[in-house]
Amino acid sequence: MSQNNSSCGDDEQLQKYQHYMYAVVYSVILAPGLLGNVLALWVFRVYTRETKKAVVFMMNLAVADLLQVLSLPWRIYYYLNGEWAFGNLFCMICFYLKYVNMYASIYFLVCVSMRRCELIIRPLRYNSSKRRGDWIICSLGWMLVCLGCLPFLLLRHNNGKTNSTGSSTTEATSPPELVCFSELSMRTISVPAAWVLLILAELVGFIIPLVLVLACACLTAGSLRMSTAGAFPDRGEKKRALRMVLSCAVVFLVCFAPYHITLPLDFMVKANTLSDCSLRKLILRFHPVTLCLASLNCSLDPLIYYFTTYEFWRRLSKPEIPESMTFTRRLSCIAGGEDIQDD
Template sequence: MADISWTEGVSTVANGSSEPPLEADFQYSLFPAIYSIVFVLGLLENIPALYLLSCQVKHSSHSSLYMTNLALVDTLFICVLPFKIHYHLNWNDWIFGDMACRVTGTLYYINIYLSIAFFTCICLDRYVAVLHPFTYLQIKAIHYLLVVTALWLLALSVTVPLILEGPLHNSGVRNTTACFENFPVSSWTGRMAPYNVLALVFGFLVPFSIILVSYPLIARKISQIKHSTRKRKALRTIYTILGICTLCFVPYHLTHLLHFLVRVQLIQNQAFTNLIYKMRRVTLALVSFNCCLNPLLYYFSSSSKPWLFNFRLCFRSKMVYTICDQNLGEASCAYKLQQIDGNKPPGDGIV
């Protein structure tokens, strides 16, 4: 997670020689445009979602705690986007001071890796619910709370190097002050190299592998359940998470890997280095779109009624599990997760 040397602005080549600096002038319009869209849409989507999910945690499934924290992470990141918009509009010149730079950069990476972590937790939660329903019934709210607390503590602890490194540097280009960029080569090959490797492996590769392995098993199990009014909704939840990961996080980390190889001088081809640098500008902007796409996940995994931003949805609901259906003495192996709203008859299927 503490990949502080993954720069975001004008950079020099990996060997620090007198070769021309890497430039991508389109970033000065790309970042402000993308971040402005994410800021507006993210606020409109995540603040209502955070409110509604908070009510759902109190009165519904405990697993909603994962999505509540996912919405919280997105909201915190969205709140610092105006600083980044100003930074890129002024050709990567930071004027807000050292502490604001540290907070902005830290929340940027916390958003990425906590989002992936909560995606993985949602995946494992659905996996246990579908394939091991009796075990799932024994999971209590305190277990979800402990997992969420551990993830937040881990995220904050591994960002300590971000805070201690000293993120502000004179870029040497247009006499600007760079925030979280232009770090010396020694940062890549020295003590920060292990953090970059751990971020790639345990921050993305392992969680994404869990998602890829678990969700096909879940989808196959759900597909075996017949006459389920919520089966499509459950499958859409699966496909939404896979889609967000594929669109936002996979390109981001592929370019991270290539960029890391360039910075540690394992790749020294100048033309390829320039290409990687430009690709990285695009993926750095693209990864922020997860804040706008995550509310789709909240919608697809909600109750049978669409949210429609109706704050009256914060009502008490009761979850009832039916493990087996009896039909003339013949047991069905399918099980259903039912939601009872007021005096209405329960629906069938898996949420």
């Protein structure tokens, strides 16, 4: 993959546009993403006792989102100042977390959709052994995602100030100025090898998960129209499950579909297979928008928990009576049968 990218003459203007967009979007999603995911972990861990309805997967999804949110302040600092001041290792860690979050979110959204669909279609097949197996599935998912995202990290390196298309602009006689994130240079790689990695990322990281989520949505919707032996009898529970699965599909289509559509186009620009300047400019301006949309999932996922998970909504809207108060009321009922009125 060539690093001698052709220039259309407005690299500096394009870089300013990208930095401004990233700084604004990341600043907007930082607070709700942090508060929403911390609150979600608190509710799931402290108040939600029932782990049957995909709560284990939602907890891991919240952890994945929180990892990205914690890297946003460093990204905002970089895009506002235009220079990285925290060392190359920390830059690579923050850069790596972006892709780990994206594909871990995709993985756990699929797990949530499949678990809710399974509980509606075959509720009797879910037992305590499967509940313990959810943690094994999560552990394997984290391992696969971390290993699968390594190429994003290994194919990048920091060789000084670069322009928006990835080509170095640092003079050989001057010390390199540390850059990060979108300005990291690509290592030299053959075009066939790059296409293999790209196809694997598209197929395994997006297309197959999207098909699974859409299939779960269709199966859950179909369960509302037919009564299957052993299926969940509560129609209200089926509707809640359908809202959950449809919400996962919406996150896929809004956050992840645009990015994976522009990913091969951005690759073609960086590989210099596109020579038309107007098309190159369009892709280089639209691809950052899709990256921002992909980051929105860390703020949208807590909304899914609140609006589609009954236990989550109930415990936030109507806090339960503390156990000590409940015990006191029981003693009062046993003693006199009526609450004691204050004088």
